[in-house]
Amino acid sequence: MEKKWHDQIRTEILGLDTKIPLSDGTKQPYVNLDNAATTPPLFAVVQAVQAFLPWYSSVHRGFGYKSQLATEVYAEARRIALDFFGAPADQYIALFVKNASEGLNKLSKRLPLDKAEVLTTWMEHHSNDLPWRLRKQAQFIELTKDGCLDLADLERKLKMARRAIKLVTVCGASNVTGIINPIQTIAELAQHYGAQLVVDAAQLAPHYPIKMQAGPVPIAFLTLSGHKIYAPFGSGVLIGPRAAFQDGTPDQVGGGTVIAVSRGEIVFAPPPDREEVGTPNLIGVLALAVGLRWLARNNFPRLVAYETKLTKYAYNRLKTVPGLTLYGPPPERYPRVGVISFNLEGIPHGLVAAYLSFEAGIGVRHGCFCARPYVHHLLGLSEAEIISAEKLAKMGKKCLLPGMVRISFGFYNTKTEIDQLVDALKTLRTEEEKIKNRYRIDPATGEYLPIVGNFKAALLRHTKTFFNL
Numbered sequence: 492m493e494k495k496w497h498d499q500i501r502t503e504i505l506g507l508d509t510k511i512p513l514s515d516g517t518k519q520p521y522v523n524l525d526n527a528a529t530t531p532p533l534f535a536v537v538q539a540v541q542a543f544l545p546w547y548s549s550v551h552r553g554f555g556y557k558s559q560l561a562t563e564v565y566a567e568a569r570r571i572a573l574d575f576f577g578a579p580a581d582q583y584i585a586l587f588v589k590n591a592s593e594g595l596n597k598l599s600k601r602l603p604l605d606k607a608e609v610l611t612t613w614m615e616h617h618s619n620d621l622p623w624r625l626r627k628q629a630q631f632i633e634l635t636k637d638g639c640l641d642l643a644d645l646e647r648k649l650k651m652a653r654r655a656i657k658l659v660t661v662c663g664a665s666n667v668t669g670i671i672n673p674i675q676t677i678a679e680l681a682q683h684y685g686a687q688l689v690v691d692a693a694q695l696a697p698h699y700p701i702k703m704q705a706g707p708v709p710i711a712f713l714t715l716s717g718h719k720i721y722a723p724f725g726s727g728v729l730i731g732p733r734a735a736f737q738d739g740t741p742d743q744v745g746g747g748t749v750i751a752v753s754r755g756e757i758v759f760a761p762p763p764d765r766e767e768v769g770t771p772n773l774i775g776v777l778a779l780a781v782g783l784r785w786l787a788r789n790n791f792p793r794l795v796a797y798e799t800k801l802t803k804y805a806y807n808r809l810k811t812v813p814g815l816t817l818y819g820p821p822p823e824r825y826p827r828v829g830v831i832s833f834n835l836e837g838i839p840h841g842l843v844a845a846y847l848s849f850e851a852g853i854g855v856r857h858g859c860f861c862a863r864p865y866v867h868h869l870l871g872l873s874e875a876e877i878i879s880a881e882k883l884a885k886m887g888k889k890c891l892l893p894g895m896v897r898i899s900f901g902f903y904n905t906k907t908e909i910d911q912l913v914d915a916l917k918t919l920r921t922e923e924e925k926i927k928n929r930y931r932i933d934p935a936t937g938e939y940l941p942i943v944g945n946f947k948a949a950l951l952r953h954t955k956t957f958f959n960l
């Protein structure tokens with residue numbers, strides 16, 4: 492029954508049967524264990540985009556039929572986004588952005604909190620760290636040894652700030668360990684000390700239902716990227732209280748943001764228009780809304796339950812690989828989305844990723860995952876080690892840097908794929924020396940590449956085919 496359901500659900504994703512070349516010249520179906528970076532598209536999304544493209548026209552900028560239709564499609568997508576996150580339209584507004592990074596940057600520039608302090612955490616993706624470091628007075632919540640948020644430190648910092656902290660911003664789920672943060676508890680603590688909560692939902696929203704008003708204290712702001720929720724085409728959404736965007740100067744200004752402009756006066760439009768400069772990415776927005784709607788209509792809780800089981804299965808299977816270190820608390824002990832990072836003793840993370848890609852057809856990510864302070868913490872690096880790692884980073888030698896290998900799942904991944912991964916890692920372990928000799932480090936990029944063949948040239952030939960259709 493479960494298998495039948497899952498076989499069917501896999502047919503909803505585009506490209507799962509795509510065969511990729513291995514270094515021995517054979518081809519095999521790609522095993523994509525890199526969904527935290529980006530997910531493959533849903534057929535439903537691709538079909539919606541294809542159906543709409545003949546009708547495609549400008550949003551808010553014409554009175555022809557197609558233009559009016561485009562404007563309505565854009566407005567409907569906004570309603571769907573608000574609805575998906577349980578955000579009543581009289582209180583919240585959905586702003587379309589390029590991705591979660593842009594959503595967080597917008598907030599850091601736009602919120603009327605000039606003198607306020609912001610509390611973020613040491614487990615964040617750089618996109619929920621750097622905007623606050625550079626534009627506000629940021630403090631950072633400390634971590635426990637195994638990489639969870641130290642809630643006592645959160646409370647201590649809120650208390651010591653004596654209500655100067657106006658914003659607490661945390662990831663819903665980590666892109667390194669998959670740890671799901673206790674959003675409601677954090678929202679309650681924040682509110683108690685006079686702060687609002689921002690949730691970077693880039694990793695959480697695709698894998699776990701999240702509502703703005705799920706508990707007694709609402710989430711104030713939430714952002715995510717379409718490309719991580721089965722909807723490519725370059726859009727994301729930022730949801731926040733309507734009132735937060737009512738006044739002040741938008742972070743970017745120009746066409747579409749005003750209702751009146753004369754030689755001497757500028758009057759900005761009410762939100763959302765004032766916050767969305769220029770012609771919007773209508774196709775991306777349609778894709779995102781169709782992706783969200785697909786999850787809502789396809790038993791999202793069942794998909795979540797499936798991914799949770801798969802995560803536990805993968806974590807426990809990985810433990811059987813000799814010399815493998817896993818980071819973060821076990822999923823049986825702490826809730827996690829399907830993101831697992833690890834290292835294989837004595838084998839550089841870059842080489843593990845290269846072997847998996849070139850010889851097993853398995854796509855993973857390796858390195859620091861745009862979350863360097865968190866990865867440093869999990870690896871237990873000393874200050875001196877961090878300084879020397881950052882030196883390597885400045886030279887672009889990412890394979891030589893301390894880092895990890897990361898696997899991450901979507902609802903379409905299977906136990907068989909996990910078994911393939913574990914088998915490949917065991918082979919790598921037992922044939923370590925032989926396999927190491929099959930790779931060299933590219934001096935320019937620091938990447939591991941097979942010694943035999945010319946992978947980069949073949950990749951370029953493949954690339955060119957997409958421009959000559």
Ligand SMILES: Cc1ncc(COP(=O)(O)O)c(C=O)c1O
Pocket residue numbers: 527528590591592593616618619662664665666691693694716
């Ligand atoms: C937790 C988290 N936040 C933010 C981002 C940034 O997402 P994007 O690159 O789509 O802007 C990512 C991307 O991996 C992420 O994992």
